[in-house]
Amino acid sequence: MAWSLLGRGPWARGWLRWRLRGGLPPDGADLMAGPDVRPLWEANRWAELPRLALAGQGRAIPDRVAAWFAANPPYRGVNWACGQEAALRVLHLALAAALAGTPAPEAAMRALARRIGANPAYAWAQDNNHPVSEACGLLICGLALGEGGLARRGARRLDAAVARLVAADGGFAQLSPAYHRMLLDVVAVTEWLRRRAGGPEAAPLTLARMAAATRWLHRLACPVTGRLPRIGHQDGSHVADLSAAGPDDASASLERAARIFCGASAGWPADAGCAALGLTLPAAVLAAEADWEAGGLLGRRFGRFRAILRVGPLRFRPGHADLLHLDLWREGENLLRDGGTGAYNPADPAWLDYFQGAAAHNGIAFDGEDQMPRLGPFLFHHWPETGALPGGGWWRDHRGRRHARVLRAAPGGLAVEDAVSGPFREALLRWRLAPGDWTLGAEGVAGAGMRLSLSADGPMALRLVRGMESRAYGEVSPLPVLEACISETTSRITTHIHNL
Known part of the structure; x- marks a missing residue:
């Protein structure tokens, strides 16, 4: 100091x-x-x-x-x-x-x-x-x-x-x-x-x-x-x-x-x-808002689903590389979820990169890299540019790679439209699923009373892998992660999410 x-x-x-x-x-x-x-x-x-x-x-x-x-x-x-x-x-x-x-x-x-x-x-x-x-x-x-x-x-x-x-x-x-x-x-x-x-x-x-x-x-x-x-x-x-x-x-x-x-x-x-504290109960009750945008987040309601999207701008330093992360809830169930934090000074230093980086969020990573390079345990540099879209947003990193995400209503739930562009070899879309029994099929996964069906305008490979989440400080547990891998010849992926 x-x-x-x-x-x-x-x-x-x-x-x-x-x-x-x-x-x-x-x-x-x-x-x-x-x-x-x-x-x-x-x-x-x-x-x-x-x-x-x-x-x-x-x-x-x-x-x-x-x-x-x-x-x-x-x-x-x-x-x-x-x-x-x-x-x-x-x-x-x-x-x-x-x-x-x-x-x-x-x-x-x-x-x-x-x-x-x-x-x-x-x-x-x-x-x-x-x-x-x-x-x-x-x-x-x-x-x-x-x-x-x-x-x-x-x-x-x-x-x-x-x-x-x-x-x-x-x-x-x-x-x-x-x-x-x-x-x-x-x-x-x-x-x-x-x-x-x-x-x-x-x-x-x-x-x-x-x-x-x-x-x-x-x-x-x-x-x-x-x-x-x-x-x-x-x-x-x-x-x-x-x-x-x-x-x-x-x-x-x-x-x-x-x-x-x-x-x-x-x-x-x-x-x-x-x-x-002697605080009397007021007659007024805070309104439950279905659609809103404030403080770097965007909220939308699609039937029983409640979607929360991490958008920009980055006015203050970001703690996680989580732009366009999507959190999805159905009543009290957190169906698509953030990884949490792990710990600030963990015994396993790999936790810092994992939980603050792309692998712990529901977004797209280019060429195995985060959205911005790391300077230290709590600092990133070369913050991405960000912008708003109707029902979503976009970011562009310092290498010119761009990810845009838009949410829209679809039969029985919602559709997430992801568009990518710029100089990249491979892009990886992750959907971090609630722990439970999930079945991988040709077009996506099913489990927890819902289905994720993915389509793309080019080649796409799907796999179900094991990830990590931290539900309490200093604690880590496994969860399933659906990964969709595309090359530079594919520019758009659409994920339909609906109840079974």
Whole structure:
């Protein structure tokens, strides 16, 4: 980390003194070099504290916090290496204290505030959830400590982060339904805490953008199970889970955000977390939209099928090479699916290339390459050009190879029309199927109560192979993948998908 990222003022000078005392890993230390740190960080977010408060065990919270500090002295060790992790502890501690009707431990809040405020430029440079979470952490610390200046600073940073990173249509810079859920969790709980404490009001633009962000995620969630597509980075993060919904069910997160930002229900009126916060049930309910386009995704409904297509543009850095990936759902069944993430620092380095690359997505790859070359574990370069089409979109890579995809209604379901062009020898279309019994035939596959029938304007070879998916962080399991291979003499493939 360069010294220029430390920021200015007393917060930065204090951080520099702590660094010079050798408390944290030295500049240039690679947290990716050892075991995966992400599970350790999640286990130290104090997510259990609000649950203790709800269970009437609020008196145990100060002792829990003191024990944690004894095991993790301030500014020393991996648990202090990330400002966002400190901010998430702040949020859970402040929420637990509010639910228990007790003040948050002052010494803990001060230590966490100093860590969050140490290097804001680093968080801001991420263009993801970090600057949002850290701004919320400073705001909450200011409220808890009775320091109006700190609360106002956090509020200004939050307003600036939301204005930059959340678009008017609700899309988030980090195109990931899971991280979008985390955005809603963090900002919704912060808003509840600041309204309760009479803190500085959010800017009107912030409230409008967060309402749009809530509607964006509501479009993606299964209305029955609350499950989300595994598009983009997925690590199971969820914050202030007062309903014990877990990482695979976003219904409670959506219900809370909808009541706070939209003045409406998201369709789960009996949510226990909202009841615990005293959020009354609004009469209005968020509309279920059949056809929409927002924040880098396009949604279409075809009878019982719900299709979600990853389109452009690429305004912020992409996490996965997944342009024109298609996720297909039938009620709560994810029939054609994204591979997920695997892990950020897996024991098997091949996971990174696989899950972030073309093999883990329902799209087309040219000559065995991804849509863009890789610079590092989380960075691509030579981003493709993108454009919109009625019912779809297109991308063109830096070599001039182009893929266009359009969705249209067809008898019993839908048709996916893929057109390719440019200098390539071979193109490979993948359909990643839900685990189960699938039968390969001359024209496609059948299974899970549906059929995929493929046709092309030239030679095409079909095969059913074994792929991988990650349904939870750090876990990988097999799934079947239908592959259609074509040469440069074939320019168009049509896949008809319908119920059996």
